[in-house]
Amino acid sequence: MGSMWWGEEAAKGAKIAVWWDMKECPIPEGYDAGRIRPSLEAAFKERGYSGPVSSITAYGDQTQTPVHILHGLLSTGVSVAHTSSESTNYILYRDIVEWRGQNPPPATMMIISNQVVGDLSWDLARLQQRSQYNLFLAYSKAPCVLSVLSTSSRWLWEKLLGDNNNNNNNNNRIETRSVQYKLSAMILCCKSCNFDCQSPEKFRKHLSSYKHARQESVYPTYKEVNRVTETWGRNYAAAPEYATAKILVWWNMFDCPIPEGYDARRVRPSLEEAFKKLGYSGPVSITAYGDLNHTPEHLLRGLSSTGVSLAHTILDVTYKRMYSDLLDGQKSNPTPTNIMVISDTDTHQAFSTPLVRLVQKQKHNLFLAYSSRPYKMFVLLPSAEWLWHSLLEVSEKRKHVLQKCSSESESDRGGESSAMLYCKVCCGGQGPDYKSLDNLRTHLSSEEHAHEVKKSQNIKHIRKAFRTGFLLLLDNHLRRRRARKSQSCRRRGSRRRAQKSPTVW
Numbered sequence: 001m002g003s004m005w006w007g008e009e010a011a012k013g014a015k016i017a018v019w020w021d022m023k024e025c026p027i028p029e030g031y032d033a034g035r036i037r038p039s040l041e042a043a044f045k046e047r048g049y050s051g052p053v054s055s056i057t058a059y060g061d062q063t064q065t066p067v068h069i070l071h072g073l074l075s076t077g078v079s080v081a082h083t084s085s086e087s088t089n090y091i092l093y094r095d096i097v098e099w100r101g102q103n104p105p106p107a108t109m110m111i112i113s114n115q116v117v118g119d120l121s122w123d124l125a126r127l128q129q130r131s132q133y134n135l136f137l138a139y140s141k142a143p144c145v146l147s148v149l150s151t152s153s154r155w156l157w158e159k160l161l162g163d164n165n166n167n168n169n170n171n172n173r174i175e176t177r178s179v180q181y182k183l184s185a186m187i188l189c190c191k192s193c194n195f196d197c198q199s200p201e202k203f204r205k206h207l208s209s210y211k212h213a214r215q216e217s218v219y220p221t222y223k224e225v226n227r228v229t230e231t232w233g234r235n236y237a238a239a240p241e242y243a244t245a246k247i248l249v250w251w252n253m254f255d256c257p258i259p260e261g262y263d264a265r266r267v268r269p270s271l272e273e274a275f276k277k278l279g280y281s282g283p284v285s286i287t288a289y290g291d292l293n294h295t296p297e298h299l300l301r302g303l304s305s306t307g308v309s310l311a312h313t314i315l316d317v318t319y320k321r322m323y324s325d326l327l328d329g330q331k332s333n334p335t336p337t338n339i340m341v342i343s344d345t346d347t348h349q350a351f352s353t354p355l356v357r358l359v360q361k362q363k364h365n366l367f368l369a370y371s372s373r374p375y376k377m378f379v380l381l382p383s384a385e386w387l388w389h390s391l392l393e394v395s396e397k398r399k400h401v402l403q404k405c406s407s408e409s410e411s412d413r414g415g416e417s418s419a420m421l422y423c424k425v426c427c428g429g430q431g432p433d434y435k436s437l438d439n440l441r442t443h444l445s446s447e448e449h450a451h452e453v454k455k456s457q458n459i460k461h462i463r464k465a466f467r468t469g470f471l472l473l474l475d476n477h478l479r480r481r482r483a484r485k486s487q488s489c490r491r492r493g494s495r496r497r498a499q500k501s502p503t504v505w
């Protein structure tokens, strides 16, 4: 699962902190609470993580938790936090955010809960894109959808506890370790009252007191976690490690076409100029995906002469090819790499899960451009984002500077020769580089190509391939797109009809 994660080695010896929702993942009936910590530690060691487990905190409504369980947890170095049931997720996440602020990576965070979904996973995935920790997850029910969070290890709660069920050696380990934990600051804490102590009896007494009941009744209930990344800004100056790193651009020309009357030779310099403004000066490689048979010759010449690679696709195939090139092609692009995706907002939204996982896994720096402003915030956390049209206009304002730029880059790259030319419809997208526009043209008008186009337009044939989560996303996206298209056709049709119908009043 996590064999490729960039920070795994650094995290292996680093500290581990654990947040545990006791309601979602309870201690099994008859299970010795003193064995929780050793079970976790054994599981971490087994996966190669030997850093100290610096904190384990158990969250939940503790009013019914028996004293012997509190004893068992506390004596083995597990802190206990009382929260009203409804606010548990909110408080647990608030503590995680606070901990991250005080404990820079490398470190491992483990969350034991079934509630690492929705706003919590959205916000944590965004935090992870900015400042990445190694992530462990345990749950009593495996989530049914692919998470936006990239984790290096996952466990089923029961399995995690049961692994050393019949192992007597563990008892010895608890004995020796408990001495050490008593010295550290393991506490019992009531989050409603901000009360803490180290005596289970005192803690239980507090939870059954009038003072606590009164406080709990006035303490506000927070059902939703606080999305701390919601107010973050859009464009950031380049971090040093990415400033001179290469920039790989995937451009969907169906979603973001070249505007009418725009000189295609200015696309590359516009992008380069926008990158430079933010402090990025690495080499830029751009691949444009589009229907080249329906793209005017002068645009194709303009793009390829400025070193923009061209990939011929047809609408339905575009998403599949572009995203699989993007997702699969990453093995050859080690960190640090900047990647940019140019597409419309819906497409970004539809493929955000695989992309956000890729960004976390590879620690890529992400740029986005879109045809219209997103109506809701992406789970993707780009370092920079642009409206497609305003990105192209960058060069409009500084034409003379850019003319110099682009003529320089042309001579640098030797013109067309550096642009690659692909047909992504044939050969499962793995076809050769045709080297010149004329060669590609010859291919696109060949019998063999026409046959492949027919094949890929046959939806039944494509459906057969929908097995993985990615292809499912693709399927949904295409279905929504087709629905939208037919809707707008109907709208246009009815408008036309409405215009034709004579006015009666």
Ligand SMILES: [Zn+2]
Pocket (backbone or CB within 6 Å): 190, 191, 192, 193, 194, 195, 206, 207, 212, 215
């Ligand atoms: Zn209290």
Ligand SMILES: [Zn+2]
Pocket (backbone or CB within 6 Å): 423, 424, 425, 426, 443, 444, 449, 452
């Ligand atoms: Zn072809």
